[in-house]
Amino acid sequence: MKKLLIRIGIIAVLLVAMNWVYTKWFFEKDLLEHSDIIELPRQVVADSCQVVYLGESSNNTYGYAESDHRKISAMVSAYFPKVRVGDMTKSASHAQTYYTMLKQVPKDAPVETVIVTMNLRSFDAGWIYSRLETALRKQIVLLQDYPPLMNRFLLAFKAYPIRSEEEWDAIARKHWKKDPLDFPYDFEWNNTHQWDSAMAWGGWHGFDGQRDQQLTELACHYIKSYAFQIRDDNPRIKDFDAIVDLCRERGWHLVFNLMAENVDKANELVGKDLLFLMKQNRDYLMQRYDTQEDVTVVNNLDLVRDVNFIDQDWTTEHYYGEGRHIIAHQVAQALRQYYPNEYQDLGLLQYEAGHYCFEGSEDELNVERPYSQTLILPADSLQPDWGMVNIAVEMLQPDTLNDAQIVIEKNGEQGKTSTYYDLGPQIQSIGKWEFATFALPIDSTFREAGQIKFFVYNPSTSSVRVRRFDISFRPAYLKPAVKAQSSR
Amino acid sequence: MVFNSIEFVIFLPIVVLLFYLLPQKARWLMLLVASCVFYMWFVPKYILILLVTIIIDYSAGILMEKHADEPKKKKTFLVISVVSTLLVLFIFKYLGFINDNFVWLCQKLGLDVRTSVNIILPIGLSFHTFQSMSYVIEVYRGHQKAERHFGYYSLYVMFFPQLVTGPIERPGNLLRQLHEYKDFRYENISKGMRLILFGLFIKMVVADHLGAYVDEVYANPAEYNSWSVMLAMAFYSFQIYCDFFGYSTIALGSAKLMGFDISDNFRTPYLAKNIAEFWHRWHISLSTWFRDYVYFPLGGSRVKFGRWAFNILVVFVLSGIWHGAAWTFLFWGFAHGLLHILEKALRNRFPYKEPNSKWLGISLDALRIAKTFVLVTLFWVMFRATDFANMRDIFVAAVTNFGGGQSLAVKPEVWLYLALFILSDLLLFNTRFDAWCEGKPMVVRWLIYALLIFLVIACSSVNSFPFIYFQF
Numbered sequence: 001m002k003k004l005l006i007r008i009g010i011i012a013v014l015l016v017a018m019n020w021v022y023t024k025w026f027f028e029k030d031l032l033e034h035s036d037i038i039e040l041p042r043q044v045v046a047d048s049c050q051v052v053y054l055g056e057s058s059n060n061t062y063g064y065a066e067s068d069h070r071k072i073s074a075m076v077s078a079y080f081p082k083v084r085v086g087d088m089t090k091s092a093s094h095a096q097t098y099y100t101m102l103k104q105v106p107k108d109a110p111v112e113t114v115i116v117t118m119n120l121r122s123f124d125a126g127w128i129y130s131r132l133e134t135a136l137r138k139q140i141v142l143l144q145d146y147p148p149l150m151n152r153f154l155l156a157f158k159a160y161p162i163r164s165e166e167e168w169d170a171i172a173r174k175h176w177k178k179d180p181l182d183f184p185y186d187f188e189w190n191n192t193h194q195w196d197s198a199m200a201w202g203g204w205h206g207f208d209g210q211r212d213q214q215l216t217e218l219a220c221h222y223i224k225s226y227a228f229q230i231r232d233d234n235p236r237i238k239d240f241d242a243i244v245d246l247c248r249e250r251g252w253h254l255v256f257n258l259m260a261e262n263v264d265k266a267n268e269l270v271g272k273d274l275l276f277l278m279k280q281n282r283d284y285l286m287q288r289y290d291t292q293e294d295v296t297v298v299n300n301l302d303l304v305r306d307v308n309f310i311d312q313d314w315t316t317e318h319y320y321g322e323g324r325h326i327i328a329h330q331v332a333q334a335l336r337q338y339y340p341n342e343y344q345d346l347g348l349l350q351y352e353a354g355h356y357c358f359e360g361s362e363d364e365l366n367v368e369r370p371y372s373q374t375l376i377l378p379a380d381s382l383q384p385d386w387g388m389v390n391i392a393v394e395m396l397q398p399d400t401l402n403d404a405q406i407v408i409e410k411n412g413e414q415g416k417t418s419t420y421y422d423l424g425p426q427i428q429s430i431g432k433w434e435f436a437t438f439a440l441p442i443d444s445t446f447r448e449a450g451q452i453k454f455f456v457y458n459p460s461t462s463s464v465r466v467r468r469f470d471i472s473f474r475p476a477y478l479k480p481a482v483k484a485q486s487s488r
Numbered sequence: 489m490v491f492n493s494i495e496f497v498i499f500l501p502i503v504v505l506l507f508y509l510l511p512q513k514a515r516w517l518m519l520l521v522a523s524c525v526f527y528m529w530f531v532p533k534y535i536l537i538l539l540v541t542i543i544i545d546y547s548a549g550i551l552m553e554k555h556a557d558e559p560k561k562k563k564t565f566l567v568i569s570v571v572s573t574l575l576v577l578f579i580f581k582y583l584g585f586i587n588d589n590f591v592w593l594c595q596k597l598g599l600d601v602r603t604s605v606n607i608i609l610p611i612g613l614s615f616h617t618f619q620s621m622s623y624v625i626e627v628y629r630g631h632q633k634a635e636r637h638f639g640y641y642s643l644y645v646m647f648f649p650q651l652v653t654g655p656i657e658r659p660g661n662l663l664r665q666l667h668e669y670k671d672f673r674y675e676n677i678s679k680g681m682r683l684i685l686f687g688l689f690i691k692m693v694v695a696d697h698l699g700a701y702v703d704e705v706y707a708n709p710a711e712y713n714s715w716s717v718m719l720a721m722a723f724y725s726f727q728i729y730c731d732f733f734g735y736s737t738i739a740l741g742s743a744k745l746m747g748f749d750i751s752d753n754f755r756t757p758y759l760a761k762n763i764a765e766f767w768h769r770w771h772i773s774l775s776t777w778f779r780d781y782v783y784f785p786l787g788g789s790r791v792k793f794g795r796w797a798f799n800i801l802v803v804f805v806l807s808g809i810w811h812g813a814a815w816t817f818l819f820w821g822f823a824h825g826l827l828h829i830l831e832k833a834l835r836n837r838f839p840y841k842e843p844n845s846k847w848l849g850i851s852l853d854a855l856r857i858a859k860t861f862v863l864v865t866l867f868w869v870m871f872r873a874t875d876f877a878n879m880r881d882i883f884v885a886a887v888t889n890f891g892g893g894q895s896l897a898v899k900p901e902v903w904l905y906l907a908l909f910i911l912s913d914l915l916l917f918n919t920r921f922d923a924w925c926e927g928k929p930m931v932v933r934w935l936i937y938a939l940l941i942f943l944v945i946a947c948s949s950v951n952s953f954p955f956i957y958f959q960f
Contacts, residue, residue, distance in 0.1 A: 003674050014938050022946045034950055138950070149945060156692060156948040159494040 019149035027148040034155065035142040037097070040088035041104040048110050049086030051076075051335065054098045055117040057091045058259055058317035063310050068321045075328030076115070080335065082342045084110075092132045094122040095239030100140040102246055113253040113338055115331060116243055119317060120261055120281055120301065123236045124228045125175035125192075131165040181227060187273060192227040196220050204269060207441050218313060219269040225315040226266060226274055230281045237288070244295060253338050256289055256297045257331055258282065259317045260304035264390045268306075268439035272426055279434070298334045300327050302435035305472040306390050307355060322352050354383065354473040362467045365404065365458035372456035372466050379412075379449045382442060386473040392437045393456055394468035395427050401462040406438060410449035417445070420457075433467065442473070489529035490955065491738040492692050499526070503648075504745045508672045516639050516666065519647065519746075526648040527611075534610035537576060538646060544572050545620045546641045549627045549634035556630070566628045570621055577617050580607055585813035611958055612652030614810055618777055620645050623659045625781055632659045640666055649742040653735050653957040655753040655773035662750060670747030679922040683741030685937065686912075686921040688944045691734030694909045696949030697902045698727040705896060706872060709885035716896035717886040724872050725865045729758065730909060731956045732771070737921070744922070756917050758864070761856040763828045766864060774810070778803045793833075801825040811871070812959065816879060820870040827863060901947065908943075 031038050044052050053059065053073035060071045077085035088101050098116050105111055121127050137160040142151045154160075163171075176192035189195040203211035204219045230237065240256070247254040266274050282301045290297040308323030310316075319327070329349060336343045351357055358373045365372060391406055406421040426436035446452060454471050458464050489495050503522045510518055528535050548569030555561040584605040594601035623644065626632035635641040644663045650656075670676075705712050705720035712720070736753035743750045751773050760766035767775050786799040801822065808821020843849045873879035885893070916924055925933050 001674075004677065007678075010934065011941075014934075014941065018938070018942050018945070021942070026946050030946075153945045154494065155950050156945055157492060157494040157497055158952060162952050 015149065019147050022149045022152060023147075027142075027152075030152060030155075031142055035139050037088075037090055037093075037101055037139055038104060038143065040090065041101050044086040044088060044111070045106060045109045047084060047086050049084045050110055051080070051083055051085040051113045051115065052102075052105070052111055053085065053087040053089075053115045053117075053257075053331075054093075054101065055087065055089050055257075056093045056119065056317075057089075058117060058119070058319070059087060059089045061310065061316075061318040062324075063320045066321055070321075070324070072324045072328050072331070073115075075325055076331045076335070079328070079332035079344055079346060080339055080342045081344055083339055092130065092136065094119070094127065094136075095236050095243060097136060097140065099239050099242050099246065100143050102243065103145075104143060105250075107250060111250075111252055113255065113335065114243075114247055115255045115257050115335075116240075118240070118256040118258045118285065118297070120259065120278065120285075121225050121315060121317075123230045123234055123281065124225055125172040125179070126224050128235055129168050129171040129175070131168045133168060134160070134162055137161055176224065179228060181229060181277070183273070183276070192224060195227055196223045199223055199270070214313075215269060218265075222266050222270050222274060222315060226261070226278050228281070229277060230284045240289065244289065244292060248294070254295045255331065255334050256285070256295065257327070258285060258297055258299050258301055260300040260302065260319070260323065260327060261317065262304075262306055262309045262315065263302040263435065264306035264392070264437050264439055265309070265312075267437050275426065275437075296334045296337070298327075298330050300330050302392065302394075302437065303327070303330065303468075305355065305392060305470060306439070307352075307472040307474040320352075322349075322355065325349055354386065356471045358469040359467065362465050363456075364463050364465050365456060366402075366463040367459055367461050370457050370459045372469055374453050374455040375469075375471050377452045377454075379410075379447055379452055382447060382452075382473065385475050386442055387475050388439055388473070389442055390437065390439050390470075390472045390474065391421075391454065392435055392468070392470040393423060393466060394433055394435050395423060395456075396433045396465045396467075397427060397430060397462075398464075399430060399462055400424065400428065402458050402460040402464045404456060404458040404460070404464045406436075407453070407455055407457045408440075409453040409455075410445055411451045411453070412449040417449075423456075435468075489526045490958075491735060491742075492688060495529065500742055500745070507670075507746045512669045515670075516637075516643050519666075520639055520643045523643065523646040523648040523651060527646065527651055530611045530652075531608070537580065537610050537613070538616060541573050541576055541617060541620050542642050542645050545569050545624050545645075546635070546638060548624050549641070550636065552624075552627050553634035562628065566624060569624045573617050573621050573624075577613060580613055581609055582809075582813045583607060609959065615654045615656055616645050616651060618656050618774075618810075619654075622656065622777060622781065623663070626659050632663070635659070635663060647743070647748075649739040649748075650750055653732070653739075653955060654771075655736055655739065655751045656777050657750055657773070662748070665748050673747065676744055676747045680741045680743075680745035682922040682925055682937075683737050683744060683920070685741075685940045685944065687734045687737030687739075687741060688948075689734075689940045690730040690737070690909055690912075691955070692948035693905050693943045695727045695730035695734055696951055696953045697899075697905055698723040698730070699953045700949065700951055701896055701898060701902075702727055702872070706874075706878065706882065709878075709881045710889070711893055712885060712889070713893035713895055714886050714888065714890045716893065717882060717889070719896055719898070721865050721869055721882070721886065724868050725758070725861070726906060726909070728868060728871070728956055729754075731953075735955050735957065740920075741922075752920065756913050758861050758913065759857055759917060760860050761853060762831050762860055763824060763863070764831065766860055767824075767828075774807065778807055782806060793836075796832075797829045800828050804828065814875070816870050816873055816875065820867055823867050823870065827867075905943070905947070 053071075053076065055072065059073055062069045071087060071089065073085060073087035073089070077083070088098075090097060090101075095116070095118075102114065119127075138155070141155040141160050142148075144151050144154070146154070173193070176196065179191060181187065181189065181191055181195070189198060199220050200216065203213070204216040206212050206215070244254060261278060263275060263278065266278065278301065282299065286297050286299060289295050303326050304319055304323040306312075308320045308326070310318040310320055326349060329346075332343070349357075349359075356375050358375075363369075363372045393406060395404060397404070402424075404423045404427075406423065407418055408421075409416060409418045421438050421440075423436045427434040454469075456466050456469060489499060499522070503519070506518050506522075507515055524535060527538065548565045551565045552562045555565070584607055587603055587605040591601050591603060623632065623635075623641075627634050635644065640663065643666055644657075644659060645651075647657070647662060647666070650662075702720050702724045705717055706724075709717055733754045740750055740752070753772050755769040755772065757766050757769035760769050783799055783803045786802060787795060788799065789796050791799070804821040804825030805818060806821070808817045808819070808824075811817045811820070843852060869882050870879055873882060912921070925936070928936070
């Protein structure tokens, strides 16, 4: 036994010496080869950035035909010309990756504020157990808090989950079957799997009543991406909590940038139950983090319209310039609290053709003043390829006694016809700004009318407030004709 | 659980510690549980297949012994046992292959048959079924007493160091040792650690680095020039050797830590001077299994040349199919058999005479070693290729693309690792790393350990290459 202990002692000494040799001559090469994300924090430090934006492909993806290739982080930077803003962007990354990257920023770096992308889908089993996880987790092994040789040992002995694509998929499927969906009202399906199967079996039927296989698959994908409920034991929550702790320890301001999801399409394809879960999860995150000192959550969830999403056949958060700009504007408003003097007003956002948005002021609607700002369009201004209109209203109600609704009024030679869309089923919370969205087909009655009006109408004595009214026209179904590109 | 994983790094010391802390009567149970955990780390439900073969062969052993005086009954139990074990192997390993060929044949005949079989091969199935069969055959032959203790028998089939890729043990060696009391000896720990360290080096530093280049070329042979394709072919020879030899050496070391001696599987095979010698040095536990249970019963070499050639072909074709359910494996086995016969025929016709000059002898030996290596390397192409088309592409690219295509950019350090391995293989001719270290001064020994530890930790490939023989 004594012999053995002496040997163990010799091995310990050898390991210390080896760690020195490895750190001095091998570690840097390994870092660059196996953990190239290290270059991101290094770049941020080299650029002496005060504000660091951490994101995935949502930050640097732009439409194929777009001339403006700016990242969201670059657009944020435009609001603060005197503040040095940098980014750490890595596709498919999530809170654990962000945490690892942030840990690499030296304590004496001039970073003051950290903006971390909070992607709702990243809390779903499909992303937590994504096929890309093996590669992502492998990337962070060398960056752990152990001596370099220990990290290399862990990398060599595969101390990260190595699973085949099929194995990752199987874990996600297991969660979709196992994790319950608890609605506060009667709902037919108990879990994501049941809901997804029901959609796949029943199919998605268009306005013509025909089953559309492509959209059925997309609807199923939306269910798998968003039909979940974030609970305290969600692995991402642990990671975001760690980011909060790290920022607190380093004295950094923290802004979580909750990304916009395509709520229009979610509503159009699946319906209000899916929106309910998306909003419930958003509320959970707001409640958990926005209430903490020196942590701000920017809520973009339903701010970006369908027409601004590049990938029309997937749930990715890839936005056209207008969408990126909306998010950058929101983030800039949150940053203003930390850099009030450096903020530069860039004016109201400019929207693309076919997209109309009333924002910046609030309308209080009640029986005495029941009409909101109105969009009036001559019917002949409708482009021939427009087949759908997405309408979104952001509204706050003090109670649920109002009769708020969206009205589409068509005035033509044959008189006036109005269609009403009740906001009640979608906006049920009280005292909180909430979005309601509608996707409607542009049928012949639109084109035959001389003039079309869109407005919010509340003839009730119970007031509501409206602060954003957004109307966007688009083709009947946006096929993925253009592909997203990444600027990296 | 694989040997080069963090799980095994934690698992093995715990098992060894428990082994020495527990009294002898509890050790088998602990080792059996550990073996189950080890196996179930892959796909838990497949342990049921193991259980089925264990129950059948355990019962067959006892029944054969009980009816030792009734040859017919005894033989019936043997046949039931062997057939049912082979049936398990057939269903999980060959049914899909046979179905695919059946469908292909039907389509050629214009019949519309679209059956499909999707069964995932349980890991190590070919190894433990053969180990189980060797027990039954040995009991039948009266060379081995039937094991009455179900736990010990299960452990014989499932002993974790050699469960998934051998060596294929015989009951006379392993089962006997499982009953013996193993005292804690520093010597066993030391030898075991040496073997594990050396095994990890050749698997993680040599085989896995080479594997990256091999995969690259085999995926797109037409993109590389002939020199690079030939280099990849040679690299594969070293990759498969280091991969399998590495696993076997770690298995030997892991067992040795607890005082168990399991069989050597390799003895510097690439220093063989002919194919017959190669098979005496490569995957020895499988070669001897086929020799004892197929080749000898067929008549072995004590028959006329034609019959002997037939015996050889049967053994090698079976060996090919044993490796995998694909025509390429069958072809590989057949080619080895054919070469074996050809070499023997040539030796009979032109008997080898030792040259008078020592240096001439050495030079001739070197040429013969090189010739055997080249032939084995060519045959490995059949083994490695995904199908015949891939095999053809490799061979075509190796001889027709001297002018064009890209060169395989091999990192200088990979050449160094390969050179280190070749040097070690030369030094370990007819010996083993643990024994070779014995005679060296302490400083030299520890310098070698330090180098190997550093190479394994700091220079190993980080790509995840499963052990090649796991698929069999």
